[in-house]
Amino acid sequence: MRAGWWVWLVVVAAGTGLGQPLDPLLVPRLEFRGQVVGPDGVPRGGVEVLLAEQSYGEAMDLGMPAVSFTSLTADAQGRFSYTPTNDSQVIGAMVWSEEGVGLGGWERDMVDEPMAEVLVEGPRLPEILVPVVPWTSASGLVTDSDGQPIAGATVTVTMFNTVAVLGMVLFHGEEVDDDLDLEALVAHGVGEPVPWPAQWSALTTTTGADGRWRLERTPAQGVLCAVTLPGWVPNMTGVFPGSTEAFDAPHLERQAGLRGRLVDPAGQPMAGHRLSTSMYGEATGDPIVTDAEGRFELRELAPPTVDLQSLADGDALLSRQEFELTPGETVDVGDVLAQPARRLTIVFRDAETGRPVEGIGVTGQVNGMALPRENPPRSGPDGTVTVRGPATARYGASAVVTPVLPAGWLMPIEDDSLYLDLEEGVDEPIEVSVYPAYSAAGRVVDETGAPQAGVYVELEHSAEQRGIAVRTDAEGRFRYDAVTYEGSYELTVYEALGATPEGEVYWFNSYERLNRTVPAAELPATGWELVVPTVRRIDVRGRVVDDAGQPVGGARVTLTGAQQERRSPAERELVAGADGTFEVGGLPAEAQYAAAASAPGYLAGEPRALAPGETTFADLRLAALDQVVTGRVLDAAGAPVAGARVYVTSPLLVGGTSDGTGAFSLADLPRGPVTLLASDEQRAVASVAATAGGPPLTITLQPLPPPDPERGREVASELLHDVWEATTAEEWPSRTDVLVALAPLEPVSALQMVAFQPVGERAASLVALWPVVAFEAPLVALEAVDRVEALGPERVARARLLLAVGLLEAGHQAQAET
Template identity: 25%
Template sequence: MRQAALLAVVVLLAAALAFIPFDSGETPRALTPEDATAAARPDKTATDHAAVELAAPGASAGLETELADSEGATASARTSVAAMDTTLDSGPTHPVRVRVVDETGAPVAGAAVHAHHGPRARGDAVAQAATDLDGYAELADVPARFELLAEADGYVLEQSLRGTLESALDADDAVLVVRPAVHVTGVVVDASGAPVEGVRVAIGAPTIFDRMTTSPGVYRAGHGAATAHSNTAGRFELGPVADREHMLTAETPGYVRARVAAQPGTPVRVELDRGAGLEGIVFEADGTPAVGALVRSGSMPTSERVTTDAQGRYVVWGYARPTSGDESGDGFAREAVAIGPRAANSTTSPPYLLVLHEGHAVQVLQPVRPRVDSPAVQDVRLAPAHEIAGRVLTADGTPVAGAEVWIEGTNEVDPGYVTSRRTTWEYMAGIADIETDTDGRFAFDRLYGGLWTVHASFPDDRRTVDVETRAGVDDLVVRLDREALDKVVLAGRVTDGLTGAPIPSFRVVPFVGGMGRFYDVEDSDGRFRVAGLPPGPIRVSISADGFANGSLGERNFALGEHLLDVQLLPTRELVLRVTEDGEHPTDSVQVRVLDSSGAELMLPTGDSGRSSSVWLRGGETGLRGLPAARVTVIATASDGRVARAAIDLAADVLHELTLDLEAKPVEPQEPTTDVLPWVFALAGEESAADFVPTAIGGDQDRDVLGTYFGRHVPDGGATITFEDTEGVTAATVAIEVIAPGNAFTAPTYRIETSFPDGSSSQEGVGAIPNVELAAGRYTVRVDVPGYPAFERIYEVPALDESGWFLPLPLAGE
């Protein structure tokens, strides 16, 4: 309630009067013929042939797929571009008739329409034409996998067309809408108003929610992103972009990323916040200051890098401001932090500090506690460095020059994003990857002690040999044998589950231990071959534009080749309406969709996000990316009412479904009141009779402010128990004093309220208890260490709009 919240504030206020690794990351590489050959090998050692129809992943599978497929995971190793039929001019073509219109639907004459190889406009245009007076253009040879773009003077395109063509495309389904183009200008300054140079300013492509067209396999995609950098005066010009409001982001090392609304025609002023900072001294292993050590703040999305001075000192900024808890830190920290799998919906991570110095082991501190205004002190003591060195040889002992070698230790950091490799200290520092010299030699330094895994591969083959060793080894020999590198091989063909036609462009993601690696495949016959996987549990995700994502559930694969015939189903869109009593649209309904096996489907929530459920607002929603098959739609209201129906989506692209919830039963509600109990000690000649329960509202708030100014819960904390007339405990409130206060400094509390049904509510530090009780008589018992037991009977009134402040005065010790 407003009054209850106000009182909580009044009483307490009255008492108070980066993610970018150091030059690190995997370099994208194409699959080699050994990795991706279209034909199945005749001498395969295993013939595990599975015909699997992949409609869409279940909830657990889809979660990992989305982590791997996130455009935001820029540090992820998108290692492939594939390889079977790699020429861009191969494959069938189809004629396309396009119409370009403005936002009002009026034709745009003279616009240039370009067709590119899809799905993301790769290479030069393969077909182009200009629109006539009615806005039409005809392109004769558009590739089956395509993207259509349009350019017109004074306009900008915000939605391209992408997908897979099975036949000619007519202008009814090929409409490109352009909007008047503008440039966004502005200035970037710091908190003092001084200009900031070199800030990356960006406007992203719009999120397209109505993606599907009525033509199978053809969909709309966001287009029209723009970036710029501020000059020495802090000024920037961004564009062209569409003439509408945009969300602008600005980021640079040493500052927290800013997001500002940008209106066309109005210069934008972006004020960057330094956020929180750290300072300290970096010491070498012998205790002397480390001069010239590289120090980096770990804070999403940017990080600041500095070098220590002659006294070993550093200062870094750009950490996000702490939201609660301790904002300072000091002393040494050298313990490794155990990092488990990241949750899919995690958006923050503990801040960290990375230090790299010659002759010493890479060091990461996480969490650190930066502070606003003045940086918190965080000294760092480095440890001596270890080395791992050796040679990479073939099976007959020939040195392998240019072999790629990378290492993984045991210490990890949580950087705030997901990658295809473990985010170990050395990986984040950029010292985990090298190539062998002409004699096949390699050497890693600045390593910490313990167990390590060394991975090595031929220069033209991404399959690896993995060797375990300990830090300090300088004569390690890693032998590469192409025959042995195959390990587990997954090969097969991806086809349309409805027509049987091969899908020429798709992505294969094998997941091993929850980590996925991308293989983007282009092959006119839909064939793929992925080799070099370790034996054991592997889950495979397959996705293609215009098709529902598919997933082959986790299974154990032995060494050898395993053939997988994969069928993906085209996507369908369902317009869902949920009503109450067949008439009134309802709101706040959770929607889930099950496939024919009963597994939950992952539903698109934006351009790249997915979830096992979505919330329906306003009585209607569009469900996209569903498989062309029979599915079951389940709508669950917030009060537990459920409506469900099965629908076959195979026939048409667009479907409609209405689910009806039964009317909500009207149940008599017992009147309740928000009770706000407060425990304090009597002073001087005060009597408990001086303090009576007060209903809060209007001018009484001011009376409470004066009466209870500076009164705090005793330092030992308190436990308050409410019992009804039957002797049953209705609620228990535990108040823990974290830091005591005085008449001018507010104490901090942690408050937990528990109820007989086992539920509990944890209130924030510094709050006042708020207990919802049914109106009636209660025995209130207060237990405080060092004070006599307090027990009294109170009559809790029925108050609809007001909180009931319950003072609980304690007699002296």
């Protein structure tokens, strides 16, 4: 396996939500319940349960959040419950015992979904199982960069549950054991690695003379281990779930050092100057300070290179500079020359009065060097602030400056940062206009004058792509403290679908009460009364059952309410109670409602509409996924086909592979008819109809006819012409896409069809076609270019260049010279 798998771990953690702090307002305070069972499935009472949780706003390291642990004791039946006392996200429940390690969690979407209305005996999630899995062993090898074994390295478990790492390894095409069953390895509801708790005994060992290490007892869910040795760069290794051998043999490399002397442009030593290693212009290590002779020395660096840059402000600065390192040695780079600092002077003025504005900070970077984020430089009474950076940059001179505004001020909505090209020079001082922030306050009432509590008032500026919403209080009042009087706002008043749940509500899944455009200059500071139509309310209820009519407790129910003249319906996520029932009160009667249910172990049901005038849904039925289809795959001669891919394509997609005897088994299917597709991934396929749970099948693969490239081109051309005809006049950009696809097959036709585009679209279509047509039919394209006056001289010149290259490739020397 190639090195670098640990980088994927960071990506996995961010993608799964582990590294994403949630807004405390978005998470209802829920009760988390579970039961600990042993490897035999029998409850384990009296064991300690650790709840892993992440508190909002905690510091994060490389995208991984800090995780705290709360200790509970399971009752005699192994059950436990926990309600966070602060705004935190529970990741999972963990158990250590002499039998093994248990890990279980609640479905992430159920916990994160802010609109989930939990109806199981109050605000509680369905009870989960925390199964204790027997201990296993783990071993591996540690070598140096030459592949020689390293003795005495320390290997320590830092995280466990590595199924997410395994998933990313598979995604990146790495080879793993074919016997690994990924689905069976996923811990209950926990898809990401979990830190090894400090409350548990450390799992650590050292490598022997042969470089090998072994832990006699490790979690079967898989582990990630830190590999350390004084004088060497740390690394990581790990073991997949269900395996005992490390999936990577980490290479340790000796640490390096760097020393030198920092001098100014006149060659004089720069004493007391702060330096730091850096990445992308940001400091990555503890600062070091040059001595009285300007000397510095860094230790414990990771080869092969290190970036070094100034942290100090001054007249001379060291821009980000890369130095080569030698493992096991301290490289003396001699004198390191600092550059004269590049100064940028910015003046902030009130856009309305022209007066200077004091107290505005600036962050960002100048020529690759980051400006301080903590205690950034701020404008003085004259509105002026001066920042410094290196005079040159490795990848071109530029600056990005982001103002840090005090309360009461706004940047221009369309431009909240300054992007400066220092290569071309800028006029200084740089004048930046900021706008006073105004307030707008009022209340929302309906046509009867009744205040509308708990609804949302959103203002989206015409120059922005996002809106800012505030929620009305019990008297229907709302207030904005940071609006501008420039441009216009789109005003929207909306509410949650039904009685307002805990947490935020967004426009796209809400019920809209009012929408109109308001000139920003007309926003009143006080006394703004928004009148919305009066709404008649109803209560809606229903029940989720299986195909035998038994209730499905804990099922997820998606309720939608469609409004006239609005594309997306309002939406609300619910959780059915233990008896399968759900209910929502206070719904607008004018909407058209539908509900769809889903639950683990069941086929998701189709949406069911609520009949006009009714308030109770017919039962939402879910088909249990408890059936199996088995059989054998044979070739046309009747011989078994090993390794054939077999899929159920309807009513859901489930796949598997035939074994050495051609046998296959596909589980988790609903009762009833299914359609199967089998292929040897060569040129033989078969499709059959079957009944889930029925007798074993025999699928005989039939060879496909040999490929006919010419016929394939004809069919492709026919399909593209059909798409062209089906495309309406309002979808001209998609017609350009059709032409680009058609050009390799019929370059002349594609160019001729440009004439059927609207006049204003013909130039854009030709520009899109040139890269293809220039090489397929350069002579025809060259003639076409001269006939399109709308292109303009610059585009014609670029097109001729492309066509000339195509002509040369095609051997048309004379035309290319012309």
